[in-house]
Amino acid sequence: MQFKINRFWTVVITLLVVYGLVRWGIPAVSRQITGLPFPLSVPGTLKFFYMTLTVIALFLFVTYSDENLNEFLAPIKRFLRGEFGKPIRAVVLSILPLIIGWQIYSITAPAVELPSSLRIQHPSSNFPKKFETLKNPLANPTDADIEAFIADAKIGQVAWIPQLQADIEFWQEENPDAHPLSAVATAPMLAFLDRLQNGNPDQESAKAALLEQRLFQGRALYAMNCRPCHGDSVAGDGPMADGFKLRPINFTDNGTIETIVEGYTFWRVTNGGPGLPTEATPWDSAMPQWKLNLTEEQRWLIILAEYDLAQKTPRIPESH
Numbered sequence: 001m002q003f004k005i006n007r008f009w010t011v012v013i014t015l016l017v018v019y020g021l022v023r024w025g026i027p028a029v030s031r032q033i034t035g036l037p038f039p040l041s042v043p044g045t046l047k048f049f050y051m052t053l054t055v056i057a058l059f060l061f062v063t064y065s066d067e068n069l070n071e072f073l074a075p076i077k078r079f080l081r082g083e084f085g086k087p088i089r090a091v092v093l094s095i096l097p098l099i100i101g102w103q104i105y106s107i108t109a110p111a112v113e114l115p116s117s118l119r120i121q122h123p124s125s126n127f128p129k130k131f132e133t134l135k136n137p138l139a140n141p142t143d144a145d146i147e148a149f150i151a152d153a154k155i156g157q158v159a160w161i162p163q164l165q166a167d168i169e170f171w172q173e174e175n176p177d178a179h180p181l182s183a184v185a186t187a188p189m190l191a192f193l194d195r196l197q198n199g200n201p202d203q204e205s206a207k208a209a210l211l212e213q214r215l216f217q218g219r220a221l222y223a224m225n226c227r228p229c230h231g232d233s234v235a236g237d238g239p240m241a242d243g244f245k246l247r248p249i250n251f252t253d254n255g256t257i258e259t260i261v262e263g264y265t266f267w268r269v270t271n272g273g274p275g276l277p278t279e280a281t282p283w284d285s286a287m288p289q290w291k292l293n294l295t296e297e298q299r300w301l302i303i304l305a306e307y308d309l310a311q312k313t314p315r316i317p318e319s320h
């Protein structure tokens, strides 16, 4: 004997199963896939989409033929005529309006809300004092740094961060006769290389060229690590930016990296969202903890490039 569920119950069961999948199934699977200690729930709008699509599909299914429609309506008609017993009809017909009324009441009734708390963008309660006077060690090359840079440049030996090694090697294969530093094709660098070719370059142009090389590497690191959130234009509009409730910071905005000392920027980049104290809530920051992936020198290179790209200068630490 073939077991057959009538159209009415097919519709009801399908609705319940789809709702169950969206409400509990997907979060449970997400937990398995991501390995996170909590499930990722389906956003309300998406739930609404799924349920609306299901209702449309069921509507097509039920109205596909007169036979389907009659089969679907039959139990409803029988119920309304009291064929399943008058008490059951009375109970269902009084409970349904109550449930709907309660739903509407809970949506429209004003709820008691917690007073909204403001988020502090630059909290300092756990900011280590010793960072306060830190200066970017890469912003002002020492005479020894410059001498070493000139000596290396003379023999065509240039040190690059490991993240750039492969790209520079590729570029050198394409440009076998070029000085490796001309990969950084900015005016101060080209002026320095010009002087290098014609004899002894002066300290000033070498310093400018060394800074150019550092900025170049900082920009590359920025593009690899920060751009997805903070954007090409450093305006906090990277391709991933819209995904976060607490938006990635717009560095060109006056209230951001310009109002903090470099040591603070370094601390924020080093410890990211996980390093923030509670004043920086209610929303959690998605800013990663860069000490896990970038060396101290690489973080300073990025900060150098970050201020340069944003055309901003850090706040000068107050002298006590």
Ligand code: HEC
Residues within 6 Å of the ligand: 121, 122, 222, 225, 226, 227, 228, 229, 230, 240, 244, 246, 247, 248, 249, 255, 256, 257, 260, 265, 268, 269, 272, 273, 285, 286, 287, 288, 290, 302, 303, 306
């Ligand atoms: C996953 C997205 C994401 C990535 C990638 C990311 N950030 Fe952020 N960043 C944020 C968010 C969100 C904030 C705002 C909340 C906060 O201050 O933590 C932020 C804030 C900051 C701030 C604080 C600015 C201020 O004025 O308080 C700095 C500095 C910063 N990011 C630098 C960087 C650097 C440098 C990188 C790359 C090494 C980077 N970020 C990569 C999301 C990101």
